[in-house]
Amino acid sequence: MVFACERPDVVAACCPFYGLIPWPNAEPDWTKMAAKLQGHFAELDGFFGPDAAKDLEAKLVATGIDAEIVIHPGVDHAFCNDHRPEVYNDAEATVAFSAAKSFLHANLG
Secondary structure: OHHHHHOOOOOOEEOOEOOOOOOHHHOOOHHHOOOEEEEEEEOOOOOOOHHHHHHHHHHHHHOOOOEEEEEEOOOOOOOOOOOOOOOOOHHHHHHHHHHHHHHHHHHHO
């Protein structure tokens, strides 16, 4: 998302997974983002949970960004990381990757 803000000339779509850097000074200037966004976040993420994810979605939409945040139920941060068996969830990772692939194909031609 940061790169999409820094290089709106080359990023048409972005699909972040998990959370953001929590420091207020590190937040990018969302008004510079031209990319469409579909974010994938974990319901049980203690670092960047559903409320924070939905707040981000509202902030992006209010800025004029075409943004959709998907909250994946019953999973924790890093649910798509198959190198972390303690949190990896194959079923929900498959759902997330399928949605991300469709989104990127639709928006990147």
